[in-house]
Amino acid sequence: MHDLIIRGGTIVDGSGNPRRNADIAIDGDRIAAVGVVAGGAHRTIDATGCLVTPGWVDVHTHYDGQATWDPILAPSSWHGVTTVVMGNCGVGFAPVRPGQEKFLIELMEGVEDIPGSALAEGMDWRWESFAEYLDALEEMPRAIDVATQVPHGAVRAYVMGERCNTQDDLPTEDEIEQMAQIVHDGIAAGALGFSSSRTLLHKDKHGIHVPGTFAGSDEMLALGMSMKGLDHGVFELVSDHLGSDDEWAWVKQFAYATGRSVTLVATSAGAYEGNKMFNIAEAARRDGIEVRPQMAGRPTGVLHGLQSNFHIFMRHPTYANELKNLPLDQLVSKMREPATKAKILAEHSTLTRTLSAASLDELLWQIFPLGEKPNYEPNREDSVAGIAKRAGRDPFEVMYDLLVDHDGKELFYQPLGGYRTYNFDFFRANMQHPNIMFGLSDGGAHCGVIADAGMPTFIITHWARDRTKGEQLPLEYLVKKLSFDTAAAYGMHDRGLLAAGKLADLNVIDFDKLNLHRPEAIYDLPTGGKRLVQRVDGYRHIVKRGVPIFADGEHTGALPGKLVRG
Numbered sequence: 189m190h191d192l193i194i195r196g197g198t199i200v201d202g203s204g205n206p207r208r209n210a211d212i213a214i215d216g217d218r219i220a221a222v223g224v225v226a227g228g229a230h231r232t233i234d235a236t237g238c239l240v241t242p243g244w245v246d247v248h249t250h251y252d253g254q255a256t257w258d259p260i261l262a263p264s265s266w267h268g269v270t271t272v273v274m275g276n277c278g279v280g281f282a283p284v285r286p287g288q289e290k291f292l293i294e295l296m297e298g299v300e301d302i303p304g305s306a307l308a309e310g311m312d313w314r315w316e317s318f319a320e321y322l323d324a325l326e327e328m329p330r331a332i333d334v335a336t337q338v339p340h341g342a343v344r345a346y347v348m349g350e351r352c353n354t355q356d357d358l359p360t361e362d363e364i365e366q367m368a369q370i371v372h373d374g375i376a377a378g379a380l381g382f383s384s385s386r387t388l389l390h391k392d393k394h395g396i397h398v399p400g401t402f403a404g405s406d407e408m409l410a411l412g413m414s415m416k417g418l419d420h421g422v423f424e425l426v427s428d429h430l431g432s433d434d435e436w437a438w439v440k441q442f443a444y445a446t447g448r449s450v451t452l453v454a455t456s457a458g459a460y461e462g463n464k465m466f467n468i469a470e471a472a473r474r475d476g477i478e479v480r481p482q483m484a485g486r487p488t489g490v491l492h493g494l495q496s497n498f499h500i501f502m503r504h505p506t507y508a509n510e511l512k513n514l515p516l517d518q519l520v521s522k523m524r525e526p527a528t529k530a531k532i533l534a535e536h537s538t539l540t541r542t543l544s545a546a547s548l549d550e551l552l553w554q555i556f557p558l559g560e561k562p563n564y565e566p567n568r569e570d571s572v573a574g575i576a577k578r579a580g581r582d583p584f585e586v587m588y589d590l591l592v593d594h595d596g597k598e599l600f601y602q603p604l605g606g607y608r609t610y611n612f613d614f615f616r617a618n619m620q621h622p623n624i625m626f627g628l629s630d631g632g633a634h635c636g637v638i639a640d641a642g643m644p645t646f647i648i649t650h651w652a653r654d655r656t657k658g659e660q661l662p663l664e665y666l667v668k669k670l671s672f673d674t675a676a677a678y679g680m681h682d683r684g685l686l687a688a689g690k691l692a693d694l695n696v697i698d699f700d701k702l703n704l705h706r707p708e709a710i711y712d713l714p715t716g717g718k719r720l721v722q723r724v725d726g727y728r729h730i731v732k733r734g735v736p737i738f739a740d741g742e743h744t745g746a747l748p749g750k751l752v753r754g
């Protein structure tokens with residue numbers, strides 16, 4: 189008698205091998221058998237007509253705060269993610285000295301756009317060291333597994349205090365040694381790695397670069413080398429300098445000396461141009477080191493809209509001074525008044541942050557209404573400017589009208605890093621490199637402007653089912669990259685594969701019905717903080733450690749998730 193049998197599904201097992209029909213038997217938290225399963229079970233799930241895949245392992249999230257108060261970790265958990273790795277990009281909440289809590293919150297608020305008031309209200313800070321933070325995470329019941337990394341920002345603040353984010357004040361040798369010890373101890377206690385950010389893009393709430401941005405190669409190498417002698421540990425690095433000789437030299441030195449892997453996140457727009465990431469992946473393969481650039485399955489997108497924190501009229505004086513703080517329904521009715529509309533359209537914006545476009549006019553060719561069924565690989569003529577051109581109308585007026593349509597709930601996708609080719613062929617080419625790893629869903633972060641936590645759902649629906657603009661990719665390949673590969677990269681060899689002995693983390697998916705909704709704003713963070721989320725249909729069952737946690741999108745109440753220690 190098994191605990192659970194999943195019968196009759198089409199198994200895509202995470203190995204990359206062709207799909208096959210089979211049953212899966214589960215005992216306790218482990219898969220007991222995959223094949224023809226005879227006998228009974230306490231519980232049976234009929235998976236006829238459905239895909240059965242491993243649960244997704246998402247290695248790039250920022251649930252560091254949320255994981256201390258929220259057992260569900262939506263939206264990632266809605267999308268079949270059964271393991272998240274957090275502590276990315278050098279930001280997080282441990283170690284922390286009493287009195288430094290606010291600094292770390294403002295760092296997270298600035299870099300990852302998570303409401304500071306929600307973090308302040310939600311976290312109880314019953315830890316100081318990284319090991320104590322792990323214990324606090326472990327004590328809490330949760331639906332899915334969490335794993336984390338020691339963040340450079342917190343380590344620097346702990347050791348260097350107020351000097352941690354000044355550009356010229358480098359740490360002393362003694363301070364570097366102390367930091368290295370903290371990184372070592374955190375990983376020894378169970379963190380999966382160490383993360384750091386060296387990008388000018390990442391700033392705290394007050395616009396100050398994050399600690400570590402200007403850290404020298406000697407500091408980076410020393411912190412990395414602290415993993416030497418440990419049996420696990422990944423170095424996650426966000427950087428503007430990827431591929432530069434200076435950085436490549438110490439990355440290589442670290443990788444050779446420790447045998448550990450590095451995962452790289454590029455932030456500059458240039459990363460999506462030319463073959464930068466692909467070349468880095470190739471160089472790593474040539475040099476025989478494990479360096480894995482992270483990529484999402486589509487360009488990270490800023491969402492414009494009245495429900496988002498961003499749209500092109502946000503700094504028009506009338507909007508900024510009189511309308512910005514109105515509740516959505518009042519905002520929409522006010523914006524619909526012809527006098528208000530005429531006034532705003534006649535004004536000039538002080539919006540200087542034009543993202544990847546030279547002007548707002550140009551930007552309107554890069555903004556796409558998402559609609560009920562979002563299309564993330566649209567044509568040029570689907571842009572706001574394209575819609576206006578076809579209608580012979582002023583593009584700014586069209587943008588304005590679309591913003592107030594659907595009661596102000598429409599959201600607009602603006603791909604970052606440029607979308608000049610109006611197709612994702614570049615992404616497809618990169619996704620085929622074995623060293624390039626899926627990441628960057630940024631679950632739990634960028635609450636006001638980005639909703640990419642549903643990335644795994646997007647990846648399998650778009651790339652293996654819906655794409656018409658060019659070639660697709662095999663489902664088996666994508667499933668492997670979303671589960672086995674990401675798990676293995678972080679040393680989690682107990683998951684990511686549907687095979688006897690592995691953890692019973694799996695998704696039963698009605699693939700024909702698997703669909704992303706239009707993102708929406710909800711106000712469920714502590715103190716009513718807002719976040720953009722994206723709902724999904726089609727995950728019939730999500731099973732974590734042998735226990736169904738979601739059935740047709742509803743949480744079953746079960747909380748079998750754990751802290752993963754390295």
Ligand SMILES: [Zn+2]
Pocket residue numbers: 248249250276277630
């Ligand atoms: Zn990040």
